[in-house]
Amino acid sequence: MDLDKLKTSRYYPIVFTFLITFFFIFFLSFVYGFSKEKIAENKTLFIKKAVLQANRISFESDKAVASLYNERVVGMSTRTDDVYRVKDDEGKTNVTFLVSGNGLWGIITAAISFRQEGNRLVGIGIVSHSETPGLGGRIEEDWFMRQFQDEMISKEGIRSLAGSGTGNLDKEDGVVDAITGATLTSSLFNRIINDTIVRMRTLGAQANE
């Protein structure tokens, strides 16, 4: 068979493209199938880690996470499945929400934990995000996360302002520093926190009815 003649035939490009696409997609599904479980495992690991981080529960390694999680998450809300009751290192039981909201480039998923009295944040743990590495991505960094730990919640919620950019450690003002150069991500992330505060307050009010 003359290869050149074959290549200029009407059907060859169609058949070839179909076959090669089929082959590569088959190859990819094989690779994916191989790794699917590990990826799902990693995903739940991230969620569990975030819940522990939101409650400032310390753990030495990833291996300890699963058992520590089972030990400390003592209950789930009866109304919805993304609210947990978590016992922290000091023995207090906190209310932790697993929430998602719009970031700048994609969805940000985080665990946000509150004191049972509803007046303070315990902490936040990020599950996933699609923000720019080095800019919006800095929401995961220690200095940024530390601002939320033990922060008092004012009537309007938490405010994110352009501050020193190195972290507002005043726990009584309800204000945190935004990330320098990541104004939008900071304010969108803050909106997720405030929306969760509203949910928490509604849930609290409902529980007291």
Next chain:
Amino acid sequence: MNNQMIKIAKDYLWTNNAVIVQILGICSTLAVTNNVRNTLIMTLAVVFVTGLSNFTISLLRDWIPKKVRMIVQTLVIASYVIVVDIILKAQLPDVSKALGPYVGLIITNCIIMGRAEAFAQANPPLISFWDGIMTGMGYLFVLIPIAILREMLGFGTFWGIQIMPEGFTPWTIMVMAPSGFFVLAIFIWITKSLSDKRRAK
């Protein structure tokens, strides 16, 4: 074979470097180089993908009809990038989380498509593989110094370890996109002056 391999190596590491001479692959150069660890992973991924896609396309070159050439090349490149993405998600989830969407964006890196078109289409598989690897290494050798500088000045760290003294105020602009532009431009300026001087001798 060996002479050709050495020539290719010299070409892509210096004379015809994909980033600083051909000015290709600039978008990713600007985006991920604010951090050495992310940059190393990215550039290794590019080396891997360029080498393998060059190899694969070269194997198929006699069979690919001219009309669907670019489609097939994109398919091959995308497949390898997805493999890298899956491997990162499964084995190095923290890195995958840090790099986020940028791994997927390797598919759009013009360097890879450029090599497929210019070399793999017309050359045997093994040398195409070498060509791909060397092009990727040229890219790596440009991005890593830029990343070291940007991370050092922008965060005060190297690979996450604090190396600048306590009193150092980080130059946050080094973390942002504009610095990618001018650090790269300065890099090209220096390397071009050096190579011009060498040629003049």
